[in-house]
């Protein structure tokens with residue numbers, strides 16, 4: 001299987017079956033034995049096309065006599081793959097970028113070969129004349145096309161952030177994220193994990209704020225890595241680890257994780273508890289609970305009880321019982337666009353009303369399980385203030401028995417950047433992490 005054909009199949013799955021990029025790509029890499037160069041090129045093509053989709057379609061439409069919406073899926077994806085190479089990959093000879101798509105079209109959409117060839121050849125001839133929307137006259141159109149975010153999303157960001165911040169954010173959303181792993185200290189030490197990763201060909205950097213967090217670089221196949229298979233490490237972003245650290249679970253605590261699958265934060269908390277105490281890990285989907293069990297087994301975590309339970313319901317048996325409760329709420333995911341660029345094209349402007357109501361509902365129910373003096377943590381992987389500070393403020397207003405913890409003050413040794421705020425908001429353009437929001441509340445005694 002060559003990388004371009006692999007990219008076509010992965011992008012087709014994402015487009016038609018609404019698959020997630022990381023899962024579809026992981027499956028393709030596992031199924032076919034790519035060498036390290038092809039694996040790198042396949043990944044580059046898949047993420048490059050997804051990150052730049054609006055811009056690619058904008059350019060294709062300038063050379064196609066057929067409207068984008070009318071082009072069949074395989075044909076359009078082949079055009080996008082070639083256009084990405086022509087516009088963004090200097091090292092690929094333009095003739096290869098065109099010919100490979102024309103060849104693949106003979107297998108996947110044979111009536112389109114002439115059309116693909118024609119569009120791409122005229123693109124090669126007219127490439128220098130391609131113009132983006134004018135930044136001064138049409139700022140929103142310019143941002144939308146240049147950084148491939150839908151217009152409504154750009155408009156929403158501009159309501160919350162300055163023009164300069166918004167542009168930096170959109171740009172950062174298209175950058176390659178660092179690969180971060182958590183060292184599972186239930187199985188190994190940080191130093192041993194660093195050594196083992198270096199021996200496997202990775203460059204490793206320790207994180208100055210959270211000791212179990214490592215940032216790694218390299219072209220070895222991570223999925224084949226022994227340390228990952230054996231549970232010595234777990235792939236997790238710094239922002240996500242910060243949540244577990246701020247919950248601050250202790251040995252023998254009873255912790256309830258209301259929205260816990262696939263268990264990144266649950267298993268981190270178990271590690272912080274030295275595998276002593278109990279974590280009730282809930283979610284609404286059976287198949288997702290299975291992922292938590294699998295992860296816990298691999299990581300050697302023994303204190304997690306998974307339960308299917310809807311956070312919209314109230315469990316009378318647990319009222320005021322828990323030392324710590326975590327609500328890592330379902331959210332728009334606008335903070336993890338770097339990892340899942342398809343999120344940009346799947347969200348709708350009117351999703352936010354429904355999602356913020358759900359978040360508040362789950363948070364208020366979760367608050368009932370905390371014992372006096374116990375802690376409630378609310379987190380999202382979003383940068384939208386409505387889902388974050390908006391929900392936290394509404395919760396506080398309606399919950400006089402809770403007070404907000406000043407995270408900037410109490411956890412400053414863990415937090416990069418500006419530490420003044422009571423709640424934490426991480427941004428990809430500022431902190432070079434996923435966009436995460438964290439608020440912590442204490443139940444008054």
Ligand SMILES: C[S@@+](CC[C@H](N)C(=O)[O-])C[C@H]1O[C@@H](n2cnc3c(N)ncnc32)[C@H](O)[C@@H]1O
Pocket residue numbers: 240258259260261262263264265266282283284285288309310311312328329330331362381
């Ligand atoms: C952000 S993810 C959680 C990630 C997880 N905490 C981790 O660190 O691996 C949100 C989870 O909430 C779950 N969820 C969605 N609606 C829910 C509800 N009404 N009650 C409980 N869980 C829900 C989703 O299935 C999803 O697994």
